[in-house]
Amino acid sequence: MAPVKKRYKVLVLFGSAGTPPANQDFSKELKTEDFAAEANVIEALKELGHEVRTLGIWDEASLIVDEIKANPPDVVFNLTEHFNEISAYDRNVAGLLEMMAVPYTGSSPTGLTLCKNKGMAKELLAYHKIRVPNFAIYSPGAAIKRPSRLKFPLFIKPAEEEASYGISLDSFVEDDASFEERIRFIHERMNQPALAEEYIEGREIYVSLLGNDRLRVFPFREVIFNAMPEGQPKFSTFKSKWDDAYRKRRGIENVFAEPFPNGTDQRIAKICKAVYRALRIRGYGRIDLRVTPADEIVVLEANPNPNLDRADEFAQSAMKAGLSFPRLVQRILTLALESAR
Numbered sequence: 001m002a003p004v005k006k007r008y009k010v011l012v013l014f015g016s017a018g019t020p021p022a023n024q025d026f027s028k029e030l031k032t033e034d035f036a037a038e039a040n041v042i043e044a045l046k047e048l049g050h051e052v053r054t055l056g057i058w059d060e061a062s063l064i065v066d067e068i069k070a071n072p073p074d075v076v077f078n079l080t081e082h083f084n085e086i087s088a089y090d091r092n093v094a095g096l097l098e099m100m101a102v103p104y105t106g107s108s109p110t111g112l113t114l115c116k117n118k119g120m121a122k123e124l125l126a127y128h129k130i131r132v133p134n135f136a137i138y139s140p141g142a143a144i145k146r147p148s149r150l151k152f153p154l155f156i157k158p159a160e161e162e163a164s165y166g167i168s169l170d171s172f173v174e175d176d177a178s179f180e181e182r183i184r185f186i187h188e189r190m191n192q193p194a195l196a197e198e199y200i201e202g203r204e205i206y207v208s209l210l211g212n213d214r215l216r217v218f219p220f221r222e223v224i225f226n227a228m229p230e231g232q233p234k235f236s237t238f239k240s241k242w243d244d245a246y247r248k249r250r251g252i253e254n255v256f257a258e259p260f261p262n263g264t265d266q267r268i269a270k271i272c273k274a275v276y277r278a279l280r281i282r283g284y285g286r287i288d289l290r291v292t293p294a295d296e297i298v299v300l301e302a303n304p305n306p307n308l309d310r311a312d313e314f315a316q317s318a319m320k321a322g323l324s325f326p327r328l329v330q331r332i333l334t335l336a337l338e339s340a341r
């Protein structure tokens, strides 16, 4: 691809797995699967002709301050997903960039906060009359009692996680004993509130969107479960997302969604734009939802700054719409500069 006319100084900021080496040499890590998104973005930025510096962070915010002072970037490509192992702290990384008045890609602390807190997100969506599963939140230490309005089967997940951490076949519960047990598990093992939701049966759809004010909706992706044992509910778990051998055994595949009948595709696009706006997502985002057998659209969660690995849903959807990966990276960069103005 031809380099862009305007070359920027871009700082690619990402999370390192543990204290980063003082010389910030990640050449070995960047060749591994765990750093695919980082490697793909860095490669695209270089291909576009930008001047790229990289910074890995773990638990030291001062590294960000020092780097930006020493080498002021035009824009930060923010790929951090947690800080000191805390997923919700990605909002503080964005907050630091905001305080330093440097443009950065993706969502602001507001969008990151609203989406990462799945309970708060659902309260907000309900205000906008967007359908979400009925739910209750259980903080560690509080009594675990199921309100009668919450009907089995229920689905229990950590309230502030992503990438399906804490989601397994045991997340699906059909009686009070397993309900309590799973909530305790989230409290004890994951140290955060648990979210209990009505289980929504239906096709699982991922919708990728790009933009700040005007939004572009990319072709939908769908997870299909070809070989789940008879009668077993079909939903994504940590294993079904990341364990290739398990995916093969269970016939789990991510594909482009076959179109829905009766204008449902248009309704999905409209709802996803409304979710994106309600939850203050900026730049790029992905909405996870289910479409029930009665064609109801139920939003499960919104993901600001979704993974940009070329092989992951967001890039796949964008490329299907004819946006090459470097073009996509350039668009995300431009959106960051636009929202900083």
Ligand SMILES: Nc1ncnc2c1ncn2[C@@H]1O[C@H](COP(=O)(O)OP(=O)(O)O)[C@@H](O)[C@H]1O
Residues within 6 Å of the ligand: 133, 155, 157, 161, 162, 163, 164, 165, 167, 197, 198, 199, 200, 201, 204, 234, 235, 236, 237, 288, 300, 301
């Ligand atoms: N209320 C629900 N009903 C049915 N399936 C659900 C529900 N909530 C979550 N799931 C299943 O669990 C997966 C992960 O949940 P999600 O809320 O998207 O969290 P994550 O941030 O881990 O992706 C979903 O992709 C879906 O398959």
Ligand SMILES: [Mg+2]
Residues within 6 Å of the ligand: 163, 164, 288, 301
């Ligand atoms: Mg999800």
